Amino acid sequence: MKYIIAKSLDGALAALQDTGTGRARVVAGATDLFLQEQPDRLIDISRLPELQEVTLEKGLLRVGAAVTHNAASASGLIWEKAAALAEASTLLGSPQIRNIGTLGGNVANAAPAADAAVALAALGAEAVLFDSPGRFYVKPFAGLYAGYNCSRVDSCREILAWFLIRPAGPGQGSAFLRFTARGALSLPLANAAARVTLEKGRLKEVSLVVAPAGPAPSRLKKTEALLLGSNLSGKTWSMAEESASAEVAVRGSALRCSVEYRRRLIGILAGRVLSLAAQRAQRNR
Amino acid sequence: MDKQVVSFNLNGEAVRVRCDPFSSLLSLLRDRLGLLGTKAGCGRGECGACTVLLDGLAVNACLVPAGKAEGLNVETIENLSRGGSLHPIQEAFVEKGAVQCGFCTPGMVMSAHALLKSDPAPGREEIRKAISGNLCRCSGYVQIEEAIAAAADKLKD
Ligand SMILES: Cc1cc2nc3c(=O)[nH]c(=O)nc-3n(C[C@H](O)[C@H](O)[C@H](O)COP(=O)(O)OP(=O)(O)OC[C@H]3O[C@@H](n4cnc5c(N)ncnc54)[C@H](O)[C@@H]3O)c2cc1C
Ligand code: FES
Ligand code: FES
Numbered sequence: 001m002k003y004i005i006a007k008s009l010d011g012a013l014a015a016l017q018d019t020g021t022g023r024a025r026v027v028a029g030a031t032d033l034f035l036q037e038q039p040d041r042l043i044d045i046s047r048l049p050e051l052q053e054v055t056l057e058k059g060l061l062r063v064g065a066a067v068t069h070n071a072a073s074a075s076g077l078i079w080e081k082a083a084a085l086a087e088a089s090t091l092l093g094s095p096q097i098r099n100i101g102t103l104g105g106n107v108a109n110a111a112p113a114a115d116a117a118v119a120l121a122a123l124g125a126e127a128v129l130f131d132s133p134g135r136f137y138v139k140p141f142a143g144l145y146a147g148y149n150c151s152r153v154d155s156c157r158e159i160l161a162w163f164l165i166r167p168a169g170p171g172q173g174s175a176f177l178r179f180t181a182r183g184a185l186s187l188p189l190a191n192a193a194a195r196v197t198l199e200k201g202r203l204k205e206v207s208l209v210v211a212p213a214g215p216a217p218s219r220l221k222k223t224e225a226l227l228l229g230s231n232l233s234g235k236t237w238s239m240a241e242e243s244a245s246a247e248v249a250v251r252g253s254a255l256r257c258s259v260e261y262r263r264r265l266i267g268i269l270a271g272r273v274l275s276l277a278a279q280r281a282q283r284n285r
Numbered sequence: 286m287d288k289q290v291v292s293f294n295l296n297g298e299a300v301r302v303r304c305d306p307f308s309s310l311l312s313l314l315r316d317r318l319g320l321l322g323t324k325a326g327c328g329r330g331e332c333g334a335c336t337v338l339l340d341g342l343a344v345n346a347c348l349v350p351a352g353k354a355e356g357l358n359v360e361t362i363e364n365l366s367r368g369g370s371l372h373p374i375q376e377a378f379v380e381k382g383a384v385q386c387g388f389c390t391p392g393m394v395m396s397a398h399a400l401l402k403s404d405p406a407p408g409r410e411e412i413r414k415a416i417s418g419n420l421c422r423c424s425g426y427v428q429i430e431e432a433i434a435a436a437a438d439k440l441k442d
Contacts (some may be wrong), residue, residue, distance in 0.1 A: 003286035003306035003352020031330060031348050038307055040399025044353060070342075095396065097330060099342040100349070182416035184333055 002041045006048055010133040012159060017132065021105065026155045028066050029100040029152065031093075032109040038154065043122075046220065051161055054078060065104025069093070072103060081167035083280055084174035084193045088119035088215035091178055094185045104160045107144060110151035113188050119176045119218035120163055122193035122209040128162040129153065129274040145216035171198040172205075173280030177273045179265055179285045189257050192269035193217075194277040203230050208240075208274060210266045213248045221269065222247045232278050241271030292347070293354040295320075296364035306352030311335045313351045314361060322362035322391050326420075333419030336392035337361050343399040362391040365398065373400055377436035378429070385423035394417050397433045406437055 002021070006012035016024050022040025027033055029046060045051055051066035054075050061081045063072070072078050072089035079086045085103075092098060092106075092115045106116040107127070121141045130136045139152075146152045153160050169176060178191035190210065197205035206224040209217045223243040230236040245267030252259035289306040293298065295318070304313055311328075314320045314337070326331075326334030328347045335346040338360040339353075365372035371379070374397050384390050393416055400407055400415035407415070414435045421429060 001305060001307055002289060003291075003350055003355070005352075005355050029348070030350050031345075032354060034329065034348060042307065042350065046353075094330075094333065095415060096333060096336060096343050096345045096418040098341070126296050127325075136420065185420075215394075 001027060003036075003044065004041060007039045009017045009045075009050060009130065009159065009161065010169070012043050012045050012048065013130055013133050015041070016157060016159070018157065019168075023156060026159055027107075028061075028102040028105040029068065029097075030062055031097050031101040032111075041125075045104075045159060046100075051104070056081065059167070061102065061167040063163045063165065065107075065160040065162060066102050068100060068102050069098035070095070072116070082119075082123050082165050082174060083168070084119040084122055084176040084195065084277070085165070086117060088115040088178075088191075088193065089175040091115060091158055091176070097185075097279055103163065107163075108151050108153045108155055108160055110145055110149050110153075110215070111187075112148060112215055113191055114217075115178060115188065118191050118209055118211050118217040119174075119193045120165070121219070122176075122195050122207050123165050123174055124195070124207060125163040125165045127153075127160055128164065129158045129160055131158045138164070142216065142219075145242075148215045150215070158281075168195075168284055170285055171197065172280055173277045173284055175198055175273050175280060175283070177269050177275035177276070180270060186232065190265045190269055192266065192273045194270075194273045196274065196277045196281050198278065198281045201231055203227050203236075204279070205231075206274070208270060210244065210248055210270060212262075213250050213266065218248065220244050220270065227274070232275075232282070237271040237275045240274050241267040244270035289352060291351055291355050293356060294358045296360055302351075304351050307350050309347050310339075310354055310359070311346035313354075314346060314359075320361050320363050324388055324391055326388070326392075331371050331420070332389070333392040333396065333416075334389055336395040336419065338399055340393060341399070341402060343396050343414070343415075344419075360395075360398075362395055364380040365394065372398075373439040374401070374433070374436040377432040377439060380430035381428050381435055383424060383428040383432035385421075389419055389421040389423075393421065393429055397436060400433070401437055401440060405440060407433070409434070 024041040025039040051064040069089035174195040178188040182184040324334035326332035
């Protein structure tokens with residue numbers, strides 16, 4: 001058993017590939033790790049400076065996978081360009097969890113209603129993954145899920161390095177909302193995130209993602225299409241609520257809430273989150 | 286079980302311990318280093334009884350693998366009182382009746398300590414947020430909030 005604090009991305013990748021000393025796995029904040037089977041070696045990527053950066057370059061917001069939720073929630077750049085992500089990171093877990101838990105861990109853990117993951121999905125993020133020094137590929141967010149709590153990111157072989165996000169420009173805005181039984185330390189009963197583009201006071205582009213509804217954050221494409229061209233009135237948000245409720249494929253949980261309750265809840269969150277995203281887009285001139 | 290040497294700074298002193306690097310920082314502190322002030326509650330990040338500061342930030346020691354502490358500063362409740370006299374946060378907890386069974390208290394005090402280091406004059410909302418990862422089954426939280434506000438005043442003086 002060995003715990004290795006990676007000093008460079010290439011070093012971390014080399015350590016993952018070196019199977020001579022047993023199976024290795026990437027770890028960041030380790031807040032989800034205690035639930036999993038332990039490998040022979042853990043490669044801690046949480047101190048790699050390049051994975052903690054938040055930068056705006058070549059028209060894209062690049063957010064490191066080792067950015068903690070607290071760092072995301074304190075980042076003026078993320079609030080300005082991808083508010084939904086900052087909002088999800090602010091509401092997640094507890095101060096202790098946010099201080100150490102990371103965006104990459106939230107996504108690679110593949111929980112169906114992981115808060116930051118829902119925001120990243122609505123923002124249309126892409127993920128940059130490395131599987132050996134100097135070799136990376138870019139995957140769309142939806143391609144990161146293999147099933148319930150099962151990620152396509154193979155954390156014994158690959159390192160999720162960055163998320164690439166189209167930053168909010170004039171007339172664009174995003175938002176995230178969740179509903180929990182308690183204010184803190186409570187996994188969401190449902191969450192929703194939206195990103196909209198406005199043109200002449202009407203919805204020109206809509207991205208709406210809700211969870212839990214299947215293994216991955218779920219885009220409600222029918223509702224998105226229905227809303228195109230609508231104005232920003234209360235009637236539009238009621239229509240969104242109704243349509244989202246009807247469209248979403250939900251599972252109930254004997255312990256947490258029934259299918260009917262969750263369906264209604266997701267509809268309400270969808271209407272509210274769209275309205276909040278639109279308000280932000282209006283302000284963003 | 287494979288052991289590894291982990292070196293870190295504990296309450297201002299350099300320590301080197303041979304331990305299972307995957308075991309928790311909480312068990313390293315309590316079972317190996319004999320620092321019993323940090324409490325073991327749920328063992329899964331949900332109660333905050335095990336709160337310590339890692340490089341100045343409040344974390345759940347039960348979730349931190351011991352190997353993660355390598356090269357970092359770890360501060361526990363034992364670092365707060367000086368030569369037998371309580372730290373102002375601890376004094377305020379006593380004065381405001383914020384301690385009942387006391388099991389949550391070390392964790393609450395460490396969350397308060399992390400808050401007051403970064404924000405010396407927090408409002409009630411900030412105080413509530415700072416202790417939102419700490420459960421108390423006795424007090425109802427009001428006295429704890431009052432104690433943290435009083436501690437902020439004491440530390441200002
Ligand atoms: C008490 C408690 C409350 C919580 N509340 C919430 C909540 O409200 N909402 C929520 O969404 N989540 C919550 N979580 C879950 C968790 O804290 C978050 O998902 C967190 O973001 C995980 O990040 P991490 O860095 O700790 O991941 P880790 O535990 O380090 O890793 C998780 C998984 O991802 C892999 N991994 C991590 N980083 C990478 C990378 N860069 N490349 C490849 N693989 C990687 C690891 O191998 C592991 O399989 C909670 C957890 C606890 C214990
Ligand atoms: S014992 Fe660590 S949070 Fe409960
Ligand atoms: S005083 Fe008993 S749990 Fe807080």
